[in-house]
Amino acid sequence: MNQLKYKLVPQGAAEGRVPINLAYIDKKDVDAAGMYMKDACTLVAKDLNAPASIDVIDLDAVTVTSDGIMAPCAVVAFASADRGLINPEFGFIGVSEKPYSTQIVKEEPHLRQWNTEYYHGRRLYRGPYGSDMLPRWSLNETQTVTGRIANNNTGSEVMNVVDMTEVLTPIFGMHQIMHDGEVLIGMSGPEVSVGIGMIVREHNGRIFGWGSVPAGGTAHASGIYAKTVKSDCAIIAATKSTHAQFVLRALDCGMVVARDISSSPVNLAIARAIGAPMDLDNISKDAWVELESVGVTRQWLESKPEKLLSREELVAQADDILPGIEDGKKFKVADISEVRYVAY
Amino acid sequence: MRLMHTPLPDFYEKLKNAAKRLRPETEVSIRGLENVKTAKLASLRVGRVENEILELTQDPDVAKIEVVLMDRMPETARTVVIKSYDKNGAGKKAILENIYITTPAVECELEDMESVDDRRGQLGVADPV
Numbered sequence: 471m472n473q474l475k476y477k478l479v480p481q482g483a484a485e486g487r488v489p490i491n492l493a494y495i496d497k498k499d500v501d502a503a504g505m506y507m508k509d510a511c512t513l514v515a516k517d518l519n520a521p522a523s524i525d526v527i528d529l530d531a532v533t534v535t536s537d538g539i540m541a542p543c544a545v546v547a548f549a550s551a552d553r554g555l556i557n558p559e560f561g562f563i564g565v566s567e568k569p570y571s572t573q574i575v576k577e578e579p580h581l582r583q584w585n586t587e588y589y590h591g592r593r594l595y596r597g598p599y600g601s602d603m604l605p606r607w608s609l610n611e612t613q614t615v616t617g618r619i620a621n622n623n624t625g626s627e628v629m630n631v632v633d634m635t636e637v638l639t640p641i642f643g644m645h646q647i648m649h650d651g652e653v654l655i656g657m658s659g660p661e662v663s664v665g666i667g668m669i670v671r672e673h674n675g676r677i678f679g680w681g682s683v684p685a686g687g688t689a690h691a692s693g694i695y696a697k698t699v700k701s702d703c704a705i706i707a708a709t710k711s712t713h714a715q716f717v718l719r720a721l722d723c724g725m726v727v728a729r730d731i732s733s734s735p736v737n738l739a740i741a742r743a744i745g746a747p748m749d750l751d752n753i754s755k756d757a758w759v760e761l762e763s764v765g766v767t768r769q770w771l772e773s774k775p776e777k778l779l780s781r782e783e784l785v786a787q788a789d790d791i792l793p794g795i796e797d798g799k800k801f802k803v804a805d806i807s808e809v810r811y812v813a814y
Numbered sequence: 815m816r817l818m819h820t821p822l823p824d825f826y827e828k829l830k831n832a833a834k835r836l837r838p839e840t841e842v843s844i845r846g847l848e849n850v851k852t853a854k855l856a857s858l859r860v861g862r863v864e865n866e867i868l869e870l871t872q873d874p875d876v877a878k879i880e881v882v883l884m885d886r887m888p889e890t891a892r893t894v895v896i897k898s899y900d901k902n903g904a905g906k907k908a909i910l911e912n913i914y915i916t917t918p919a920v921e922c923e924l925e926d927m928e929s930v931d932d933r934r935g936q937l938g939v940a941d942p943v
Contacts, residue, residue: 506942547943550919557919559936560888564943605937606887611914615888617921631918 473811475499476514478522479647479706483806484799487655489635489704490619490628491522494647497546500526503814507547508562515551515616517812523621523628524549524556525639527648532584532592533641536677538670538685538731539720540583541641543648544595548625552617559605561616565624566598566674579730580670580685586723596624597674612676624676638662638700642708642716647803651712655806656798658705660697664760665734665794667696686728686752688760696760709800710788714740718781721746728752735766735793742771743791745778764793819854822847832864833879836871846883866933886934888919 476499479492493514500510511524526547533544549562556562568574575581583589600608613622618632625644629636638658646653667690673680683689690696707713717740725731727741729749738761741748750768753761758768784791820828826844833842847853867879894911924930 508942552919552921553925555921557888557921559939560919564940602940602943604940606889609891610887610889611916613889613916615916615919617919620889620916622916629916631916632922 471813472503473813474503474510474513475809475811476524477647477807477809478518479803479807481520484655484706484801487704487799488706488806489637490630491518491520492628492637492639492647492706493518493522493524493551494644495524495526496648497526497528497531505814507564508549508556511547511549511551511562512556513812513814515549515556516554517810518551519554521552521617521619521630522550523619523625523639524551525621525625525644527644528593528595529645529648530592532589532594533596533676534580534583534594534670534672535641536666536669536732537734537737538580538725539716539737540580540589541645541716542588542592543641543645544593545625545641545644546595548614548621550614550616550619550621552619555616557614557616561614563598563603563606563612563614563624565595566602568594568596568674570594574673578670578672580720580725582730583720583723583725586719588719596672596676598624599674608679626676636703638703638705638707640705640707642713643706646708646712647706647807650803650807652709652800652802653806654707654709654795654798654800656705656795658701658703659794659796660701660764661735661794662705663699663701664690664696664764665732665736666690666700667692667760668732668734668737668757670730670732683754685730685732686749686757687754688757690760691756693756693759694763697763705795707795707798710792711785714785714788714792718744718784722781733757733761735761735764738766738771739791739793740784743775743779743787744781744784745774766793818857820857820860822850822853822855825855825860828860828864829867829881832867833871835868840871840876841878842881843878844881844883846881862933882923884920884923885917886937889914889916891915 477494481491507526525545528546529543531544547564612624618630620629667688669689671684727737727748729752733753830842833840896909898906
């Protein structure tokens with residue numbers, strides 16, 4: 471009998487910090503099984519027989535974070551499971567592939583990261599397109615729903631809409647989960663809340679389309695309330711030192727903060743710490759209101775730190791430099807997850 | 815033409831009558847449209863629901879019928895109308911926003927059912943990947 475492997479971060483893991491079951495499947499294992507990702511998610515849903523999100527991750531692909539940092543993996547399908555089922559109409563979405571072109575790299579300058587040695591030749595997944603979300607369409611969020619579980623924004627926000635708990639699962643956290651690395655789990659806090667709204671403009675992006683705001687703007691446009699909209703939920707992120715290394719890859723290939731990549735508090739704090747270029751004139755008035763609400767002011771950004779940090783020093787001191795996440799605690803993924811197998 | 819769609823009060827009445835047609839003591843509960851005060855419902859579907867209620871009550875063990883109306887899509891968009899008035903009650907400015915709302919999906923209403931017969935019109939689903 472064949473078996474499909476998946477990894478589960480169970481509800482209650484990490485000393486009770488994880489509020490919802492989170493299941494992950496490696497795309498390679500789905501391909502080895504010779505089945506559709508939808509069928510793989512259905513198998514896992516039946517095996518779990520509990521409320522859970524299910525994400526299929528391609529570790530050879532790339533995607534882009536909200537704030538414009540390229541990541542060395544992508545959610546290529548995501549699902550919501552409850553009571554052993556996946557809702558046949560709303561419970562599963564496959565993420566769209568965006569083919570490489572010189573034109574799209576020209577129009578979306580953050581995609582120059584795609585040309586670097588880390589990501590060159592990899593397949594990019596984002597969106598998905600409205601047509602890949604049927605029967606949902608562009609009016610809807612990129613969200614699957616089955617029973618109590620909503621898996622939103624292409625696998626990065628998981629909710630239980632009955633007990634109304636939520637957990638943010640940004641892509642670098644998922645990358646660590648897949649690689650048995652280390653994660654930082656806590657409450658998102660005001661800086662993450664503000665940062666989530668500071669995006670890069672993309673054709674059919676993960677959350678917003680081409681009509682949205684460019685780097686330097688804010689998609690929240692919530693003024694002083696931006697710091698509260700996503701501040702009060704659990705988050706499973708990469709450690710700050712790991713996150714810093716991915717941002718450094720972006721900065722080292724010439725990304726200018728607030729012009730090519732977004733003006734999120736993390737991007738700005740890293741750029742200031744190492745003296746990387748920031749286009750502060752490109753930050754919109756609305757974005758300044760949100761940044762200032764969490765203490766990121768133009769005066770602070772223009773002031774030189776006592777000593778500019780080297781790349782190595784930034785990574786070593788990342789816990790002190792990168793803002794965001796309250797009451798965070800680091801956990802080895804092996805200590806908070808379990809590998810399971812389902813027969814097919 | 816006025817009969818092509820059923821007024822909301824008639825809808826409630828028709829469903830209750832259908833539930834009690836065989837046994838007047840049958841308990842009836844209808845929920846899900848509490849915030850809707852005036853509306854018209856597609857008459858063809860009203861007739862089907864009446865007939866399906868009658869079908870369920872043909873089981874002599876059935877003592878209660880519960881009808882729940884949910885959004886067909888568990889995640890929907892609403893228009894938000896934010897209005898301001900002066901002290902005399904005259905309208906000043908309105909701002910329109912939209913907001914998404916995700917509600918529990920249909921599985922949450924089915925957990926205690928022995929069997930489910932899905933007669934809804936099926937929606938087009940994206941090709942599997």
